[in-house]
Amino acid sequence: MKASELLRRATTRLKASPAIDHWQRDREALEAEDLLAHALGVDEVDRALEVPERVRRRFEAMITRRARGEPVQLIKGFAEFRGLRLIAKPGVFVPRDSTEFLAEQAIRRLRGRRNPVAVDLATGGGTVALAIANETKRVRVFGTDVAADAVRVARRNAERLRLRATFVRGDLFSGLPARLRHRVDVITLHPPYVARGELSELPDEIRKFEPVHTLTDQSEDGLGLVERAAAESRDWLRAGGWLLIEVSPDRARSVARVLREHGFREVRSTKGGDLKITRVVVGRR
Secondary structure, three states, X not given: OEHHXXXXXXXXXXXXXXXXXXXXOOHHHHHHHHHHHHHHXXXXXXXXXXXXXXXXXXXXXXXXXXXXXXXXHHHHOEEEEOOEEEEOOOOOOOOOHHHHHHHHHHHHHHOOOOOOEEEEEOOOOOHHHHHHHHHOOOOEEEEEEOOHHHHHHHHHHHHHHOOOOEEEEOOOOOOOOHHHOOOEEEEEEOOOEOOHHHHHHOOHHHHOOOOHHHOEOOOOOOOHHHHHHHHHHOOOEEEEEEEEEXXXXXXXXXXXXXXXXXXXXXXXXXXXXXOOOOEEEEEEO
């Protein structure tokens, strides 16, 4: 069977799946092509190619997994993020393209500083922390997470990529060395901002495949961790340091209000990248 026909069938199947959030135009076609390229072991699919039977079966098995909601990154076992190939493993939050803008905002504020320090809270597999380490000279990067599995994956990613970053287990700032107090230039956070009562409304691809603690802090408004981060970060940021928080568009105004209430200035909601589905709310100490 030709690749073009395989892709057509796979795209139709993914579009019909109730487990997938169909928010992005052509998302299903893009994912089908990504998975076929992975099955073939190529960077780009030649649509005129006659796909061998063995590869076809492997590809169709991957499409079955995707149609059930399993994220593409978990099916492949890795995620691409700002040119880095990161391990994607069940039980650890899956890196999303939308988070690249959070990393970009952090890197922009760190460049040009002498020996800058960055802290990534709720780091997961180290996605943002490692992007910062890769793109900022002389930076010291620390990542924290409450989950031991996440910290292990972050350390493995750092070792594989030969990037210098320190990952510790801790609830927000706990676990960080005390010497970093009032010396951090940028703090990043992609918090679990889903309100407790909204979990059941999430699509299967998120609700069934992401750890609950990465989705919600169990607060009624989803802002519990944001409130804590805003309050506690003032003890860690140096004067003029930045707190950057990635949220969905419907949460941006509320998060900005929290930052202002905790004394941050230059608070604003920024939007960028190709996807334009999230906001990075920024505030300066």
